[in-house]
Amino acid sequence: MILTPHILVGAAIAAKTANPYLGILFAFLSHYLLDAIPHADYPIEDLSEEKVNLKAVKEFLFAITDVTIGLVMVYILASSHPLLVWMLLTGFIAAVPDAIGVVGGYIIPRPLLKVINLGHKLHFDNKTKKAPLVIGVGSQLAVSILAITAILT
Numbered sequence: 001m002i003l004t005p006h007i008l009v010g011a012a013i014a015a016k017t018a019n020p021y022l023g024i025l026f027a028f029l030s031h032y033l034l035d036a037i038p039h040a041d042y043p044i045e046d047l048s049e050e051k052v053n054l055k056a057v058k059e060f061l062f063a064i065t066d067v068t069i070g071l072v073m074v075y076i077l078a079s080s081h082p083l084l085v086w087m088l089l090t091g092f093i094a095a096v097p098d099a100i101g102v103v104g105g106y107i108i109p110r111p112l113l114k115v116i117n118l119g120h121k122l123h124f125d126n127k128t129k130k131a132p133l134v135i136g137v138g139s140q141l142a143v144s145i146l147a148i149t150a151i152l153t
């Protein structure tokens, strides 16, 4: 999934989990579960192959924008919530597996990266199973709406 729904779900988990440390763990694990749902992703091919070119820079900026949108949404939705700081943290943690999986390739040795990336074995196979756009976008919208509802209630 793109990063905004991951971040919203991470924040919702903090809002609904009594123990913030468990919230961090659940937020991290939620990433892999959400990625198992059929969804569409924007391309990050050059970035995930650790290329150093303009396309990789564009893909990186796209991902940074995505993270920023997610975190700003959490900030706006939960600005008066007593757990706001935790929600921003767990939101960020929920996006971390992709950050490690993608940008980590530039700095983390491949074998170690493979171990960290094990959870992504659950990932919906966008290459062979390509979800129709309605489902690919709809699943992420549905997840985001559920997460926003959980944050607000």
Ligand SMILES: [Zn+2]
Pocket (backbone or CB within 6 Å): 001, 031, 035, 097, 098, 120
């Ligand atoms: Zn992912």
